[in-house]
Amino acid sequence: MIVFRYLSREVMLTLSAVSAVLLVIIMSGRFIKYLAQAASGALDPGVLFLIMGYRLPGFLQLILPLGLFLGILLAYGRLYLESEMTVLAATGMSQQRLLAMTMFPAAVVALLVTWLSLSLAPLGAAQFSLLINQQDAMTEFDTLVPGRFQALRDGTRVTYTETLSDDRVNLGGVFISEKRLSSDQKDRGISVLVADKGRQEVRPDGSRYLILDNGYRYDGNPGMADYRAIKYDTYGVMLPKPEVSQEVSDRDAIPTLKLIDGEVKDAAELQWRLSLPLLVFIVTLMAVPLSRVNPRQGRFLKLLPAILLYMAYLTILVAARGALEKGKIPASLGLWWVHVIFLVIGLGLMYWEPLRLNMASRRAQEVTRG
8 A cells, every 4th residue: 555655646746747847838838829819909818818717628638648648657767767666576566566556546637537528628618619709709999909000800900099098988099091892892992090089989779889080081092192081070980799609619619418419520529538538548558568667778768759659649549530520430430449559559568578578588498498
């Protein structure tokens, strides 16, 4: 029991450290991406941390299996390097018993990944999709930043305001440039609006208007001398009415129960979610023998080949998922054949070394007798 607690603690501590580092790296990259979208006006800066919170379960369900795999390699590699495994082997610790002890922390990780994959990650993906739909429904004035030229998502209008009130109603020093398109989408030049000040008005029926005061409108084509200038005291522009879609189009946001008895793409998504907990046990089976190193060789000798083996497993699994969604793989075969292949590899890694040593011992005995 003392050895079991010691090995489990070493694996879980290393797993936590590796997973934390991987999570920081992945979330930092995604946060920079969303931060750039917020800077361009595509996202409200106030929802960035909410977005990262919704994306967290999806990151963790992929990070934890890799963290466990690396945790076993690093933790047991250190024990082999410091000859602690040699001492345990001398007291009767076999590879099979070591694997059985390692399966307990693996089961804990698998349960957590199951919860993330089947419940929490789809829920977070659904909330993320709804939040993005809300951001898409916002007008450029909802994300407008004073002192910065800001383009709409389709690039047809550029808006600038020198000042903006805290309630985002009153604007000062307004500039709006918009492409004029005909009914057949041909370019008819640009229309430029400048005004000393402006304000947003919401009518009782929900329609929104931008009211500009004391300004000019210029219509024409760049490079041509046929511009038309109109001075106005008050100018009103109707803003598009925000429409928030409640539909979730991403398949990874569909609740797990709704994927049962669905179409081929639903079956692929369901098998993918079930594959992640199964992945945990198979990579544990591969990691235990791969962590066995010679103290003279160093603990990192097998680390790179082990990582390449893990990446091959995950890459083939993702490719098989895509092929299953396209109907290139029968639904009955699904993703399970990938797990069977790497299960055989794991069993081979587990029993090949003892078998080789046993055969070498028998040859040595035969030579001695001869």
